[in-house]
Amino acid sequence: MPGSSSSSVPYVCQRESKRMATAPSITSPSLHKFVPRISTESMGFLSHAPQSFRASPLSKNLPHLSISRKPLRKPFHVSAVAAPTASVAGFDEMVLGTQRKYYLLGGKGGVGKTSCAASLAVKFANNGHPTLVVSTDPAHSLSDSFAQDLTGGTLVQVEGPDYPLFALEINPEKAREEFRTYSQKNGGTGVKDIMDGMGLGVLVDQLGELKLGELLDTPPPGLDEAIAISKVIQFLESQEYSMFTRIIFDTAPTGHTLRLLSLPDFLDASIGKILKLKQKINSATSAIKSVFGQEENKQQDAADKLEQLRERMVKVRELFRDTDSTEFVIVTIPTVMAVSESSRLHASLKKESVPVKRLIVNQILPPSVSDCKFCAMKRKDQARALEMIQNDPELTGLNLIEAPLVDVEIRGVPALKFMGDIVWK
Numbered sequence: 138m139p140g141s142s143s144s145s146v147p148y149v150c151q152r153e154s155k156r157m158a159t160a161p162s163i164t165s166p167s168l169h170k171f172v173p174r175i176s177t178e179s180m181g182f183l184s185h186a187p188q189s190f191r192a193s194p195l196s197k198n199l200p201h202l203s204i205s206r207k208p209l210r211k212p213f214h215v216s217a218v219a220a221p222t223a224s225v226a227g228f229d230e231m232v233l234g235t236q237r238k239y240y241l242l243g244g245k246g247g248v249g250k251t252s253c254a255a256s257l258a259v260k261f262a263n264n265g266h267p268t269l270v271v272s273t274d275p276a277h278s279l280s281d282s283f284a285q286d287l288t289g290g291t292l293v294q295v296e297g298p299d300y301p302l303f304a305l306e307i308n309p310e311k312a313r314e315e316f317r318t319y320s321q322k323n324g325g326t327g328v329k330d331i332m333d334g335m336g337l338g339v340l341v342d343q344l345g346e347l348k349l350g351e352l353l354d355t356p357p358p359g360l361d362e363a364i365a366i367s368k369v370i371q372f373l374e375s376q377e378y379s380m381f382t383r384i385i386f387d388t389a390p391t392g393h394t395l396r397l398l399s400l401p402d403f404l405d406a407s408i409g410k411i412l413k414l415k416q417k418i419n420s421a422t423s424a425i426k427s428v429f430g431q432e433e434n435k436q437q438d439a440a441d442k443l444e445q446l447r448e449r450m451v452k453v454r455e456l457f458r459d460t461d462s463t464e465f466v467i468v469t470i471p472t473v474m475a476v477s478e479s480s481r482l483h484a485s486l487k488k489e490s491v492p493v494k495r496l497i498v499n500q501i502l503p504p505s506v507s508d509c510k511f512c513a514m515k516r517k518d519q520a521r522a523l524e525m526i527q528n529d530p531e532l533t534g535l536n537l538i539e540a541p542l543v544d545v546e547i548r549g550v551p552a553l554k555f556m557g558d559i560v561w562k
């Protein structure tokens with residue numbers, strides 16, 4: 138539940154515990170202190186960011202970007218299972234520069250995408266970047282991760298980091314609402330009766346074949362997220378929000394991401410069909426045209442709306458492919474299933490020319506001198522999965538980042554900072 142937070146220091150291993158003993162203790166962040174709420178529906182939800190934040194020019198917000206270099210900590214040792222190619226994340230490179238960068242974190246369900254995304258957001262904000270972290274996963278868990286109520290589809294400031302960190306859980310339902318209304322105008326049974334009476338049943342069947350209503354009313358998986366991402370990108374294009382220099386997307390599980398990338402093609406096909414139908418309508422007899430004209434307009438409305446969506450999706454796809462500003466970070470865990478899925482994900486992202494450089498292998502068992510039988514078995518399994526990564530032609534070239542399994546849930550800014558310092562080195 139949002140509203141409470143863990144107050145314990147996550148246990149990692151003895152070496153880490155010693156280090157943590159000198160680290161600031163994890164305290165509950167004060168909750169429910171929100172920035173004014175604005176509806177995302179109006180596409181103006183960013184326009185009421187806190188005055189103090191708005192008033193600060195970027196240069197003021199980022200006074201120490203180039204000099205804020207925390208010394209790199211000693212790498213966390215998970216040598217018992219670590220793949221030899223394991224390396225640091227290269228946070229130095231990620232933090233460099235004030236040009237806006239987008240990071241999309243994705244992978245199989247439950248592997249730790251949200252924890253990694255939230256910890257990266259905290260780390261960026263603590264290193265001088267006004268940061269926005271957006272969840273487009275219909276099953277949000279950012280609120281749980283930050284231990285702060287972020288529900289409601291509005292921009293909320295996260296308390297704790299040194300520089301502004303805002304979070305947003307996009308409500309895909311709301312983002313879709315404006316499209317849904319068009320489905321209701323889109324050919325009902327009444328129309329079919331009239332058209333049948335005029336011998337135009339075939340055209341109506343073709344209308345049905347478009348499945349436009351279905352598309353807008355019960356969209357294919359991925360469409361919600363696509364609309365949500367395209368909206369956020371639209372907002373962020375405005376001058377007012379140019380101060381966000383790091384934008385992190387906590388995306389929905391793999392399948393959605395892949396469908397999202399293929400959406401522009403899918404929409405192209407839908408729009409193509411609509412235009413074809415429109416031509417047929419235009420060639421109908423003038424007597425029928427007068428009846429059909431109305432329907433044609435409605436189809437045109439829907440087609441325009443779809444065209445607009447398609448254009449936005451094309452923009453999203455272009456952004457996803459921009460190696461200068463965007464990176465997709467794959468998150469996985471050391472299991473055969475998760476690794477296999479990550480391999481497929483990387484292959485698909487590559488096919489779509491989405492830049493991927495880093496692979497986080499999360500929840501690796503920390504070393505132990507005395508494993509119980511269960512742990513020993515688990516460790517063997519993980520070692521096998523890590524070996525798989527090394528031998529997988531899709532994954533082997535990626536920068537492998539290892540993150541240990543800790544013994545409590547990672548919740549709240551201090552815990553996320555702790556995780557960020559382990560993962561994003």
Ligand SMILES: Nc1ncnc2c1ncn2[C@@H]1O[C@H](COP(=O)(O)OP(=O)(O)OP(=O)(O)O)[C@@H](O)[C@H]1O
Nearest residue numbers: 246247248249250251252278500541542543546547
């Ligand atoms: N390294 C870790 N050690 C211990 N627990 C972890 C670690 N990483 C993530 N977790 C826990 O695993 C659970 C799932 O993590 P998280 O919500 O980040 O995954 P997700 O991939 O975003 O899930 P979903 O696909 O459901 O959105 C959470 O309870 C989180 O605290």
